[in-house]
Amino acid sequence: MIERKIKKEILQLLEEFPAVGLLGPRQVGKTTLSEILAEELKPTPVYLDLETPSNLARIEEPESYFDLQTGKLIILDEIQRVPELFAILRGVIDRKRKKGHRTGQFLILGSASLELLKQSSETLAGRIAYKELTGLMIDEVGNEKTGELWLRGGFPDSFMANSDEASLRWRQNFISTYLERDVPQFGGRVPANSLRLLWTMLAHNQGTQLNVAQLGANLGVTAPTAKRYIELLEDLLLVRVIRPWAGNIAKRLVKSPKIYIRDSGLTHALLNIATLDDLMGHPIVGASWEGFVIENLISNLPIGATYWFYRTAAGAEIDLVIEKGSKNRIAIEIKRSIAPKVSKGFYIGCEDIEATHKYVVYPGDERFSLGDNVTAISLPEIMNVISQKNEINKTAR
Structure with a gap:
C-alpha cells in the first residue's frame, strides 16, 4: 500500500469543515483512501457506496438516516449518482452544527463534473472544502x-x-x-x-x-x-x-x-x-x-x-x-x-x-x-x- 500524501490534508480539513469533497477520476484511489481514513477515525465512519442498490435503500429517507448517524463521519461515495442529496445535506449540516457538531460530518467522494461542482457550490457554500486526489506522484x-x-x-x-x-x-x-x-x-x-x-x-x-x-x-x-x-x-x-x-x-x-x-x-x-x-x-x-x-x-x-x-x-x-x-x-x-x-x-x-x-x-x-x-x-x-x-x-x- 502506497501512503498518499493528501491523507493528512483530508484529516485536517475534516477538523475544520462540516464537509470535505474529495474529487478525482475513477480508479485513482478515492475509495481506498476513504477506507484507510475510516480505519483510523473514531467512532468508525459510515460508508455508503451510492452505486449499490443496498446502500441507496438505506437513504430512501436521507434526512432521518443522517440524523441517526450524528457524531459519526458519513462517507458518500460516487455522489454524482444522487445529486439531489446536495440540497438535503445543507439542512442536515446546519442542524448538526446547532447541536455542536460543527466539523467532520461528511466526506464526499466523486468523479469530478461541472454538475457536481455546481450543485455543491450553490447549496454548500461555506460548508465544504475541496481537495483533488491526483494519480501517484x-x-x-x-x-x-x-x-x-x-x-x-x-x-x-x-x-x-x-x-x-x-x-x-x-x-x-x-x-x-x-x-x-x-x-x-x-x-x-x-x-x-x-x-x-x-x-x-x-x-x-x-x-x-x-x-x-x-x-x-x-x-x-x-x-x-x-x-x-x-x-x-x-x-x-x-x-x-x-x-x-x-x-x-x-x-x-x-x-x-x-x-x-x-x-x-x-x-x-x-x-x-x-x-x-x-x-x-x-x-x-x-x-x-x-x-x-x-x-x-x-x-x-x-x-x-x-x-x-x-x-x-x-x-x-x-x-x-x-x-x-x-x-x-x-x-x-x-x-x-x-x-x-x-x-x-x-x-x-x-x-x-x-x-x-x-x-x-x-x-x-x-x-x-x-x-x-x-x-x-x-x-x-x-x-x-x-x-x-x-x-x-x-x-x-
Whole structure:
C-alpha cells in the first residue's frame, strides 16, 4: 500500500469543515483512501457506496438516516449518482452544527463534473472544502521509480501491475470503460468513437497549443462541439489546459492555451507505447516528459500559487511559470536531455516576466549552474523547492 500524501490534508480539513469533497477520476484511489481514513477515525465512519442498490435503500429517507448517524463521519461515495442529496445535506449540516457538531460530518467522494461542482457550490457554500486526489506522484513512490511511474502513469492499479504489458492492458481497458460507461453519465450524448479519436489526437499533440477549430475539422464536428468535448475531458480531470501568462508588457503574447493529457500512462496507452524502450524511440518522448513533470510540479504547489506558460509571437517561451504573489515568479524550462541547454527564447522570456528564479528541470540527479542565474535541477528537488511555502520568498531576498 502506497501512503498518499493528501491523507493528512483530508484529516485536517475534516477538523475544520462540516464537509470535505474529495474529487478525482475513477480508479485513482478515492475509495481506498476513504477506507484507510475510516480505519483510523473514531467512532468508525459510515460508508455508503451510492452505486449499490443496498446502500441507496438505506437513504430512501436521507434526512432521518443522517440524523441517526450524528457524531459519526458519513462517507458518500460516487455522489454524482444522487445529486439531489446536495440540497438535503445543507439542512442536515446546519442542524448538526446547532447541536455542536460543527466539523467532520461528511466526506464526499466523486468523479469530478461541472454538475457536481455546481450543485455543491450553490447549496454548500461555506460548508465544504475541496481537495483533488491526483494519480501517484514521485514523492509518493520514490525517486528510483521515476521511469516506471512515467511510463505507466499514476493510476495505482496501472503503476503496481505485475508487468508493463499488464499495466498497458489495464490502461487500455480503463480508456474503453471510461468512454463507454462513465462519459455518457457526465456528458450526455457524446459519441464514444469521436471522443476516443479526440483523446488520441491530444496524445499525439501533447503539450501543444490548443486549436479547437482544427480538432473539430479532424473530428468532423463544429468547433463549439469540439470545445464541449475538451471541456468534458478537462472536467473529468483527464486533461489539463494551461492558460498563457498575460502580464502587462508591451509584447505580442499568444492567447491560445496549451493542453496536456494529465496522466502520462494514458498518453502512452493511447499511442500503444508499451515499454520504456518504445517510449525513448517515440517522437512524443519530449512532450510526454514535459507533461509528466508539469503534473508533478502542479501537485506540489502551495496554496495561493498559480501556474501559466509564457510565449510571445517572436518566439520567447517558458514551459511553466509559477507565481506566488506579485514579486515572486519562478520560470521553469523542462528538458529531457541529461545535458540540458537553455534556448535564447527562455532567457528573453525570463527578462519579460521579471523572473525571480530560473530553473531547468532535467532527468539527472545533480544540481548545477547553467549560467545567468539559471539552475539545472532534478524533478524531485524542484518539487521540494516549490512545495515549501516560504522557499520562494526566502530565496528571492
